[in-house]
Amino acid sequence: MKKKYKCIVCGRIFPEGQGIVIKYGDLVLSFHSNRCASKFLRQLLERIPPDEIKGYVKRLVEENLEQLESLAKIKAKKI
């Protein structure tokens, strides 16, 4: 039988393989939809003092941008 998860934002029950399940340390964050996950992310970011995670967020944004740039370069080469 498939494992079931409960969305921690809206309480909806969903089976394994659907939704978004993130293991964070000893916590399991389960969301039935992208919408619930983004709501949680927003609340989380509002609650964490920016000074504490700004460095990580900034680095992650930069890494993503770099990845996008290299993907764009690959695409440009193909055309």
Ligand SMILES: [Zn+2]
């Ligand atoms: Zn939900």
